[in-house]
Amino acid sequence: MKIKAILHKTVPIASAIRNAYIDFSKMDVSVVSIVSDVLRNGKPLTGYGFNSNGRYSQDGMLKTRFIPRLLEAKESDLLEENGQNFDPSKAWQIMMRNEKPGGHGERSVAVGVLDMALWDLVAKIEDRPLYAVLADRINHGVSSDEVYVYAAAGYYYPGKDIEQPVTKCRAILIWGMIQLK
Numbered sequence: 001m002k003i004k005a006i007l008h009k010t011v012p013i014a015s016a017i018r019n020a021y022i023d024f025s026k027m028d029v030s031v032v033s034i035v036s037d038v039l040r041n042g043k044p045l046t047g048y049g050f051n052s053n054g055r056y057s058q059d060g061m062l063k064t065r066f067i068p069r070l071l072e073a074k075e076s077d078l079l080e081e082n083g084q085n086f087d088p089s090k091a092w093q094i095m096m097r098n099e100k101p102g103g104h105g106e107r108s109v110a111v112g113v114l115d116m117a118l119w120d121l122v123a124k125i126e127d128r129p130l131y132a133v134l135a136d137r138i139n140h141g142v143s144s145d146e147v148y149v150y151a152a153a154g155y156y157y158p159g160k161d162i163e164q165p166v167t168k169c170r171a172i173l174i175w176g177m178i179q180l181k
Contacts, residue, residue, distance in 0.1 A: 001083065001125075002075045004044060005035040006067045006114070010057035011050075016157050030057040030110070032067075034117045036086075038125055047121025049113045058110035066095045066110055085125050088118040 009031050015024040031050045038045045051058065070078070073094045080087045095111050123130040135143035157164070 001079060001086070002037050003034055003070060003078065003086075004037050006070060006117075007033045007035070008059070008062050008067060010059050018158070028057045029055070030059065030062060030113045032062070032113050032117050034070075034114070034121050036121055036125070040124075040127075045121060045124045047117040047119070047124065049116030049118075049120065051109045051113050055106070055109045058106060058113065061107060061110040062113065065099075066114055069094050069097060070114065085122050086118055088115055088122060091115070091118050 010028050011031050012026075012028045013024065014026060014028075017024050029051050032048070034047045034049075036045050036047075070091060073091075076083070077094060078086055078091055092111065092115060095114060099107065119130060119134070123133045126133055131143055135141055
């Protein structure tokens with residue numbers, strides 16, 4: 001079992017919205033696909049990952065450091081002990097080789113894009129939903145019907161009044177308070 005290719009593309013997510021810090025009109029993100037040699041229905045299984053808005057594409061770090069490290073790794077160094085699937089924790093160690101410990105938020109975004117794609121691929125190889133795979137590996141198989149989410153709001157459009165984002169924030173706050181009861 002091995003990685004055949006890692007594809008990366010910078011994709012614009014240009015939008016007229018903005019929040020208190022970010023103007024999304026020129027924003028872009030990284031999108032990756034990790035193509036394996038595992039075939040299902042005659043096609044290679046592929047995991048996908050992307051970084052969310054609020055961060056720009058991590059093109060340079062992905063192309064010059066993290067993707068090459070994964071592609072240069074020995075096959076066995078990327079696999080679980082039984083060789084039946086990829087081990088994202090081992091891949092993370094490989095990606096972080098020769099990296100200074102500590103901060104650097106942009107680096108975590110770049111590695112996170114690849115990590116997301118690896119976990120997607122792992123779940124596809126096991127032919128199981130990702131939440132079940134994560135529950136088995138992280139929480140002794142226990143999963144929950146409840147999922148905590150990050151709800152963003154407060155985006156506004158140039159030329160519009162402030163009432164629209166204020167109304168949206170109120171609605172999210174009220175919804176959250178109802179859910180907590």
